[in-house]
Amino acid sequence: MSEMPANASKGHIEVRSFSLAYETIEGPVQAVADTQIHVKPGEFVSIVGPSGCGKSTLLNAVAGFLKPTTGMVTVDGERVSGPSAERGMVFQQYSLFPWKTVRENVEFGLKMRGMPRSQRERAARTLLGLAGLEAFEKHYPEKLSGGMKQRVGIVRALATGPKVLLLDEPFGALDAQTRVIMQQILTNMWQRLKISVLFVTHDIDEAIFLSDRVYCMTARPGSIKAEIPIPLERPRQQSMMMSSEFLALRRGLMSLIREESLKAMGGEINDMGMQGLNIELHGHSLADVI
Amino acid sequence: MSSPALVRHPEDSMPATAIATAGPAPVVTPPAPPASFGTLALRWYRLNRAGLRATAIGIISLLAFLLVWHLLTTYRVVFFVRFTNVPSPLAVYASFTKAMHDPKFLMHILLSCRRIFIGFSLAAIIGVPLGLIMGRFKLVHEIIFPVAEVLRPIPAIAWVPMAIMLWPTNEQSIVFITFLGSFFPILVNTLHGMSLVDPVLVRAAQCLGARERSIFREVYFPASLPHIFTGLTVGMGVAWVSLIAAEMISGQYGIGYFTWEAYSLVQYADIALGMIAIGVLGLGSSLLIRGAGQLVMPWRST
Known part of the structure; x- marks a missing residue:
């Protein structure tokens, strides 16, 4: 495993006075406005927010796929100007290369770096072993289950030893059982590699369970509404999700996001939906439930 | 082989095997019990x-x-x-056995195959890379696409007079017609394949450090291969259509010429023999392409 450089003191992400606007025929549309976030080296940070709030946009800018309209993104003081192997990315749709076997997928980053075949084969095998996938190295991705595909996706992103790992709703397409297992696997790898992680999700439980810190974004145009430290001790067990501490954090985040979701729906619910909801909620008011 | 990156977190109490055992259990095929014939x-x-x-x-x-x-x-x-x-099937069979011993008949077939081979190969060698480049570089697409769109609807047979003027020998003009017939399906399908390449795969490659050339070779090309092979299969079919037409009009030798000549010489059994030969050759060549496709794209065969 000597291929994997230590990242203990690297991977500091800074996003400063960031905004991003799309040009449309009706003029620019603000997707993300005036956002500051940072991820300390080795920290696990999640971004949650109502759908369409621009959290994926923000992540894509950190990856280097989108250029900020104002502000800048830096990693270890270096300005991000395009995608690079320093910032590994895991996608919701897995995005494994269907024409490459599991091992060839994992080898891809090393191949791009010019590592000789035998060496990168060995490195890929070791990594696949860590993820319990060595038996599948010769399979094509199509034959794998969703959970296995995403394990390959994570291993592939980690193979080049990136400073930071960016994950865009990586477990969104998985069933609840698999998702829990994947969260454990990700936590495990993160703790081994001491890599900085920026994790985008709409699943509040997932964000709390995994993170050191959670950013909550506002409705579009997205900006940071709140920054919530998660003081739960590690290693975290599934049973912690029932603890009062966890539930308190959950309640807090939930209400923040509900507020924004309602705002995003443009007051429709306030105008006409409230009464209907009250009936379904058996007399409790919407505010109580939220 | 130890590295600081893999030093355990002090709080990490999860055993190393936790990763390996987590997730869906690997499919293990049970050892097959000895079975009788x-x-x-x-x-x-x-x-x-x-x-x-x-x-x-x-x-x-x-x-x-x-x-x-x-x-x-x-x-x-x-x-x-x-x-x-x-002619009855038996009459055709009789002329088939006769033709099998006739070097002239075999020469007709060989010549047609050679024309297909040259014309189709040229079309593939030019059409596939051109389609890939047009799919990747907008300017090339903008320049070439309008011309291709105007020329594409012209059936290869309509090119016969022009081909005879363009090329000094009959042989060359027939190969040219065959080339034209297969060129456009190959080009259009390659372009189509390029337009369908999943942009997320391109981004995944960029995140892993791939640059333009590698992305082209490792993502765009393999991602387009299924459509390229569709184009080759269609192109092969049209190549035969065009070849036979060209041989009937301007040919000397070739299976199309053989069929037409049989009509002129009132050898009705040979007409059917020629037609069946064309059918079998067309079928054989598309099977060849399908086989090549399966070899080149192992991830698509189950």
């Missing part, structure tokens, strides 16, 4: 039942076709269509 044959039959059925029906259907053909010709049926002069 009878059970093996039965199992093979069960697994391949659908395929066997298709083959059996296919054979019956071909035999029925031959039988109907035989009856129609022996009784010289006239019912809107006249079978009076149509």
Whole structure:
């Protein structure tokens, strides 16, 4: 495993006075406005927010796929100007290369770096072993289950030893059982590699369970509404999700996001939906439930 | 082989095997119990039942076709269509055995195959890279696409007079017609494949450090391969259509010429023989392409 450089003191992400606007025929549309976030080296940070709030946009800018309209993104003081192997990315749709076997997928980053075949084969095998996938190295991705595909996706992103790992709703397409297992696997790898992680999700439980810190974004145009430290001790067990501490954090985040979701729906619910909801909620008011 | 990156987190109490055992259990095929020949044959039959059925029906259907053909010709049926002069299957078989010993017939076939080989190969060698480049570089697409769109609807046969003017020898003009016939399906399908490449895969490659050339080779090209092979299959079909037309109009030698000549010489059995030869050759060449596709794209075959 000597291929994997230590990242203990690297991977500091800074996003400063960031905004991003799309040009449309009706003029620019603000997707993300005036956002500051940072991820300390080795920290696990999640971004949650109502759908369409621009959290994926923000992540894509950190990856280097989108250029900020104002502000800048830096990693270890270096300005991000395009995608690079320093910032590994895991996608919701897995995005494994269907024409490459599991091992060839994992080898891809090393191949791009010019590592000789035998060496990168060995490195890929070791990594696949860590993820319990060595038996599948010769399979094509199509034959794998969703959970296995995403394990390959994570291993592939980690193979080049990136400073930071960016994950865009990586477990969104998985069933609840698999998702829990994947969260454990990700936590495990993160703790081994001491890599900085920026994790985008709409699943509040997932964000709390995994993170050191959670950013909550506002409705579009997205900006940071709140920054919530998660003081739960590690290693975290599934049973912690029932603890009062966890539930308190959950309640807090939930209400923040509900507020924004309602705002995003443009007051429709306030105008006409409230009464209907009250009936379904058996007399409790919407505010109580939220 | 130890590295600081893999030093355990002090709080990390999860055993190393936790990763390995987590997730869906690997599919382990149980060791096959020793089976007798009878059970093996039965199992093979069960697994391949659908395929066997298709083959059996296919054979019956071909035999029925031959039988109907035989009856129609022996009784010289006239019912809107006249079978009076149509050769019977047996007559065609007789001329087939004769032709097999005739070096001239084999030469006709070989020449047609050579024309297809050259024309089609040229079309593939030019069409596929051009499609890839047009798909990747907008300017090239903007320049070439309008011209291609105007030339594309012109059937290859309509090119015959022009081809005769353009090329000094008959042989070259026939190969040119064959080339044209297969070129456009190959180009258009390659372009289509390029336009369907999943942009997320391109981004995934960029995140792993791939640059323009590698992305082209490792993502765009393999992602387009299924469509490229569709183009090659269609192109091969059109190549035969164009070749036979060209051979009938301007040819000397070739299976199309053979068929037309048989008509002029009132050798009716040879007409059918020529037609069947064309059918078999066309079928054979598309099977070749399909086989090549399966070799090149192992991830698509199950």
